[in-house]
Amino acid sequence: MVRTPYGAVRGAYEDGVAVFRGIPYAAPPFGPNRFRPPVPPEPWHGVRDALTFGPTPPKPPYSEAFAQYLSDPVVPGDDCLNLNVWTPEPGPGARLPVLVWLHGGALTRGSSSVPVYDGRTFARDGVVCVSINYRLGVEGYGLFPDAPANAGLRDQLAALRWVREAIEAFGGDPDRITLAGQSAGAISIGALVAAPQAQGLFRRAVLQSGAPEAADRDKVRRMVRRMAARLRIPATAEAFAAVDRELLLRTQAEVGRLSSPVLGGPAFGIVVDGDLVPRDPLQALVDGGAAPGAELLMGWTRDEYRLWLVPGGLLERVDRLGAVALAGAMARCHAGHEVPRGYRALRPDAGTAEIVGQMVTDHLLRRPLHRLADARPGTSYVYEFAWPSRLPGLGACHALELGFVFDSGDVPESAKLAGRGAPQELADAMHAAWVRFATEGDPGWEPWDPRHPVRVFGEGEPYTAHGPRDAELALWTAAPAPATPPGAAPVLPPADASPARATEPRSVVRLLRRSGVRRH
Numbered sequence: 001m002v003r004t005p006y007g008a009v010r011g012a013y014e015d016g017v018a019v020f021r022g023i024p025y026a027a028p029p030f031g032p033n034r035f036r037p038p039v040p041p042e043p044w045h046g047v048r049d050a051l052t053f054g055p056t057p058p059k060p061p062y063s064e065a066f067a068q069y070l071s072d073p074v075v076p077g078d079d080c081l082n083l084n085v086w087t088p089e090p091g092p093g094a095r096l097p098v099l100v101w102l103h104g105g106a107l108t109r110g111s112s113s114v115p116v117y118d119g120r121t122f123a124r125d126g127v128v129c130v131s132i133n134y135r136l137g138v139e140g141y142g143l144f145p146d147a148p149a150n151a152g153l154r155d156q157l158a159a160l161r162w163v164r165e166a167i168e169a170f171g172g173d174p175d176r177i178t179l180a181g182q183s184a185g186a187i188s189i190g191a192l193v194a195a196p197q198a199q200g201l202f203r204r205a206v207l208q209s210g211a212p213e214a215a216d217r218d219k220v221r222r223m224v225r226r227m228a229a230r231l232r233i234p235a236t237a238e239a240f241a242a243v244d245r246e247l248l249l250r251t252q253a254e255v256g257r258l259s260s261p262v263l264g265g266p267a268f269g270i271v272v273d274g275d276l277v278p279r280d281p282l283q284a285l286v287d288g289g290a291a292p293g294a295e296l297l298m299g300w301t302r303d304e305y306r307l308w309l310v311p312g313g314l315l316e317r318v319d320r321l322g323a324v325a326l327a328g329a330m331a332r333c334h335a336g337h338e339v340p341r342g343y344r345a346l347r348p349d350a351g352t353a354e355i356v357g358q359m360v361t362d363h364l365l366r367r368p369l370h371r372l373a374d375a376r377p378g379t380s381y382v383y384e385f386a387w388p389s390r391l392p393g394l395g396a397c398h399a400l401e402l403g404f405v406f407d408s409g410d411v412p413e414s415a416k417l418a419g420r421g422a423p424q425e426l427a428d429a430m431h432a433a434w435v436r437f438a439t440e441g442d443p444g445w446e447p448w449d450p451r452h453p454v455r456v457f458g459e460g461e462p463y464t465a466h467g468p469r470d471a472e473l474a475l476w477t478a479a480p481a482p483a484t485p486p487g488a489a490p491v492l493p494p495a496d497a498s499p500a501r502a503t504e505p506r507s508v509v510r511l512l513r514r515s516g517v518r519r520h
Helices: 120-124 137-141 151-170 184-194 217-231 237-241 245-255 281-286 305-309 311-321 323-333 338-346 352-375 412-418 424-440 470-478 505-514
Strands: 002-004 007-010 012-014 017-024 047-049 082-087 096-102 128-132 172-182 204-208 295-301 380-385 453-457 463-466
Touching: 002 151, 007 017, 017 120, 082 120, 082 151, 096 151, 096 184, 096 424, 120 128, 120 424, 128 151, 137 151, 137 217, 137 245, 151 172, 151 184, 172 184, 172 424, 184 204, 184 281, 204 424, 217 237, 217 245, 281 352, 295 352, 295 424, 305 311, 305 352, 311 323, 311 352, 323 338, 323 352, 338 352, 338 470, 352 380, 352 470, 380 424, 424 453
Parallel strands: 007 047, 096 128, 096 172, 172 204, 204 295, 295 380, 380 453
Antiparallel strands: 002 007, 012 017, 017 082, 082 128, 453 463
16 A cells, blocks of 8 residues: 555555556546646545556547557546556655656557556566556647647646655655656657756656657647537537547547658647747757756667558558659658658668658658757767567567567567567567666666767667768758748659649648548
8 A cells, every 4th residue: 555645545466566557646637627737636535446557548449450560458437647656665765766658659549558568577677667648639639729738748747746746655766757758658758858847857768769849730720620620610629528529539530540650641749838838849958958967868760660651551552652652751851852862872772662751750750869869968878679570561660669668578469569579688688778777877878979879779689880870861961951931832843753743741641642542
């Protein structure tokens, strides 16, 4: 039994680790709390059982194509702003390092109950692990004129405040908190590390396959307005709060079904709101004014794009689109002609999908993470995950490293993405690096410097390479895109592109629809 700020909870020992699941850190975000900032939960009397995962926030299911690779359990109920704690030594005297995990899922899917995120291995190795749920999709990141923005990010901040106040009772050290997350979770961590309101709530951070960013407000508004048009209601929080949750989820899924990191399109995201996010998080961190002493561990997988393109055969469709797909990628990345030509020269045997996928990955992840590391030499550590999945076509795709970071390859959900026979020695090495970083602030290889050291986790022993992505990233600075005024369409197609295919970024989805992606 452990006492929290709102009441006592009872967990259970599992394989020598004390586990507490489903602890509320905020009140249910429904009724008068819907689309509002989180509020504290009602205190309870007696001892509350914390033996099972709590309810998950409303979210649409993955499509059949993605569900074969990714698990996303649903736990019904309203009390979805909850968290879980794994600790080897519950009690105020242990003062162990703490790792707080934020799940990914494009801010529309995922939860802390995904089996791959089992925190027992971190606790086994002396780190208190906390994983949290937060509002998703339109409930968490819709942009309305009558409600504060970034409700899901505000949930995360409330959870961090709970951890800071309560974690000592679970054996954790409130002065040694590491934030860690993947994909949308990493983007969220970037925003929190840069947020003035979150300063003092963490000591270091891990960003896996996600860079600090602020979404275009118009892009988020378009998502909300398209949902409102389908529902035939005003685009206000008051009107959305009156809609049945399941209908809202179906509408959200329909409107966002063709959006992806590669294709672009309307999507939810963290926006500059003048309050919790006063400015672009990446710029705030690069300028050095935000979290100046925080150590950062960050990186990517070698073939991020393959999880976005392989399910459902989209990889082959992009290959067939050829120059049309390249024009779309140039628009998506605001790149001039020289960039895809440079990628072709560096990868002469690559198909169009690989060129497009690597361009978009560099634009969204590697370029901003390089920029962030360059601004924080000596306290930044960079990795690349390069082990290829045993499943056909996936390569070292987005999210594949998660089972290795958590050393959870023994759960069936890890094999859905990795296949059978994932090497335990790679999980041992990667998990140990994360444990060491959470404990000491040093994952075990040299920090970032002008030589650009990158720790590569792939086949065989991990090794350090210097500047393994510098050739590709140099293309962007050597051949910048033509300058265009705000809102103008960039100059896009090479000479062999189909006529009338020039497009500004918001039109990429329409372009691909006309080219046959609608059938996918």
